[in-house]
Amino acid sequence: MSILIESLGLAAGTLTTFSFLPQVIKIWRTQDVSAISLMMYAAFCFGVFLWLLFGIAIGSISLILTNGITFLFAASILYLKITIER
Template sequence: MNYLTVLGLSAATLTTISFLPQMVKTWQTKSAKDVSYIMLITFILGVSLWLLYGILRQDIAIVLANAITLVFNLTILWLKIKYGKTRPRKYL
């Protein structure tokens, strides 16, 4: 593995895991009211195109990062849809 691949995988890891806290917070609070549908859908489309690009270029760093990021963001979108219909319970 050359240094460019390591650099790409390092960048991919950091940008991909940046969505993990939002996904966990949304899951725990059962609220996604501050997450924008337009941002999520636009980002999901962009990540899908990056994934296709990575597949066509056969670039493992691009493929892995965008596949995982796509799963995280689809999960956030699903949580937004699921919890957007009801208000979260407030605990005392």
């Protein structure tokens, strides 16, 4: 695969992975989760966890890394959603 295409994938993966960080920080600061969908983050966390297993199964370091980090962020949002609303 060409360097241009690999760079595109790397930029895409970095953006989609770290995009969840500002959402974690926003909730942490404001303690406001009213508009956050519980069902979205429950399904998303489960899905990213399956991507992580998929990455492990095919032995892909980039899939394991990006989905591992994304899972940590998304699970934090899910945890904050549940604990703040309780």
